[in-house]
Amino acid sequence: MRILLLTAGSRGDVEPFVALGQQALDRGHEVCLGVTREFVDPIRAAGLDVATLEGDFADLVAQQGVSAWAALRSYRTVVTPMMAAVLRSAAEAALAFRPDVVVHHPKVISAPVAAARLGVPHVLVELVPTLTPTRAFPAAGVTTVNLGPLNPLTCRATAATSGMFAATLRSIRSDLDLPVRGPLPPPGLTLVPVSTALLERPADWPQTTQITGAWHRAGVDPCAAGGLDAEVEAFLDAGEVVYAGFGSMAAGDPAARAHAIVGATRATGRRVLLVTGWGGLAVPEDLATGNDVLVRRDLPHAAVLPRCAVAVHHAGAGTTHAAVRAGTVSIPVPFLADQPFWAALLHRRGLGTAPLPARHLTTAALTKALQSLPTPAAAARAAQTMTPRGRLRACCPAHRARRTRTVTPAH
Numbered sequence: 001m002r003i004l005l006l007t008a009g010s011r012g013d014v015e016p017f018v019a020l021g022q023q024a025l026d027r028g029h030e031v032c033l034g035v036t037r038e039f040v041d042p043i044r045a046a047g048l049d050v051a052t053l054e055g056d057f058a059d060l061v062a063q064q065g066v067s068a069w070a071a072l073r074s075y076r077t078v079v080t081p082m083m084a085a086v087l088r089s090a091a092e093a094a095l096a097f098r099p100d101v102v103v104h105h106p107k108v109i110s111a112p113v114a115a116a117r118l119g120v121p122h123v124l125v126e127l128v129p130t131l132t133p134t135r136a137f138p139a140a141g142v143t144t145v146n147l148g149p150l151n152p153l154t155c156r157a158t159a160a161t162s163g164m165f166a167a168t169l170r171s172i173r174s175d176l177d178l179p180v181r182g183p184l185p186p187p188g189l190t191l192v193p194v195s196t197a198l199l200e201r202p203a204d205w206p207q208t209t210q211i212t213g214a215w216h217r218a219g220v221d222p223c224a225a226g227g228l229d230a231e232v233e234a235f236l237d238a239g240e241v242v243y244a245g246f247g248s249m250a251a252g253d254p255a256a257r258a259h260a261i262v263g264a265t266r267a268t269g270r271r272v273l274l275v276t277g278w279g280g281l282a283v284p285e286d287l288a289t290g291n292d293v294l295v296r297r298d299l300p301h302a303a304v305l306p307r308c309a310v311a312v313h314h315a316g317a318g319t320t321h322a323a324v325r326a327g328t329v330s331i332p333v334p335f336l337a338d339q340p341f342w343a344a345l346l347h348r349r350g351l352g353t354a355p356l357p358a359r360h361l362t363t364a365a366l367t368k369a370l371q372s373l374p375t376p377a378a379a380a381r382a383a384q385t386m387t388p389r390g391r392l393r394a395c396c397p398a399h400r401a402r403r404t405r406t407v408t409p410a411h
Contacts, residue, residue, distance in 0.1 A: 004099035006034040006090050006108040007125075008053060010248040010278070012318025013105055014039050016127060016193050016215035020103070021048045023217070034093045034108075036086065051093035054085035084168040091172050094118060103191075106131060109162045110172050112184045117176040124187040128317055128338040129199065131155055132190055132209045136202035140341035194317075197324055197382040198345045214321045214386060228303050235273065235294045236307045242272045242370070243308040243328070246280025247316055249335045252358060254282035261312060262287055263363035268370045273308065275299055280314065301326070310373060312366070315343040315355070324351055327383030329376055331369045333358050350378035 003024055007017045014035055021031045025048065034051040035043055044050050087110035094102055094114035102122040104111035115122035126132060130139040133152035138145065142154040162169075170180040190209040192201075201211040228236075235241065244261045246254075258274060258281045265272040271292040274283055283295045301319065305311055305326035313319045315332035320342040323330045330352030332343035346352035353369045 002030045002099040004032050004094055004097050004102050006111050007105040008036055008086050008107045012316045015318055018043060018046060019215040019217045032097045034090055054089040055082045083165060087168055088172055113172055116184045117178055121188040124190045126190055126192045129192055131159055132205055134202040134204050140338035144340045144344050195321055195386055197385045240270055240309045242270050242310045243305060244272055244312040245275030245277055246314040248278035249314045250279030251335055254279060255284055257281055257361055258283045258287055260361050260363045260366055262293055264366035264370055267367045315339040317342060324382050325386045327380045329373050329379050331356060333361055350374050351382055
């Protein structure tokens, strides 16, 4: 089977697709993964064929951070042109590869158009539960307040965002000789690669929406820059370490966040590994003095988190799953979007402290959180449930994506 995977966004949006692609490749399928430019080289090094999508989210974050106001200011001049390029190049990648099935991230809203043009099924990967309505909880990123019977309405807000690129989609449909308006075939399957250690499948989801467990390859961290150097190894071996990293969350004052974290870890007698990511932290030279602070831009979660006592992170879906998989207690510091949803789940399951919103991150607040950590027993049990099973779920085009073929990973 020829499988085209299409995704866009940050590391957490890409790594699950890499895991899916690698396991599908292992099972003899032909796989191509479409990603934006910043991920092309590491994914090619991971052994997958790559289609380059015309965009660079790392560069976008570097230019304007993750502020909603910055995004609104640059919506017409920066965001719209880049997303249009991503959507158009994704459709072109599909036509060039001619897959039997297209498996795509919700951001790649041109994937159903390309699938319709090729006459093949498409599978939607709901990395964050935002699109399939349920009474069990509101769509992640809309609110963390349970609205009961009104919860299904919150999915409309997230589904409506595709309307911002309606003109681009009409243009792509026209170029592909498809009607510019009207419905396209729905996804034959919606896969939710979330661990049941965090979220149980709602009973009111349709059978075409399935929780598969988190998509992860043991020991593989393709979006991180290599392994651990000798200094990091020695630092991890020298005593209790707090991991602190906020990925792409270049918002607010990243230097003030670093000061707060170092101040809190020193106040509680701990050592800290600061991972700056795409700008979530900025560490002044005078702060990184002494043998209790070490700074790196990027490190593989799989190698680092199991050796840390605590993880202070933004509660993105990918980092949340990495912390749970490692059996590491979290202090979730959500910034925006779906992060409050994952932060609340961590706390509810006894896997982390109460969420500490980024705007409230101070030395005093983080010190208090470090002094009130949950016991590690729940985190250890959750990690055991996420032991890889070596399976991934994919679509079977012979059944028009209405049935699944067993190819799914861990919980």
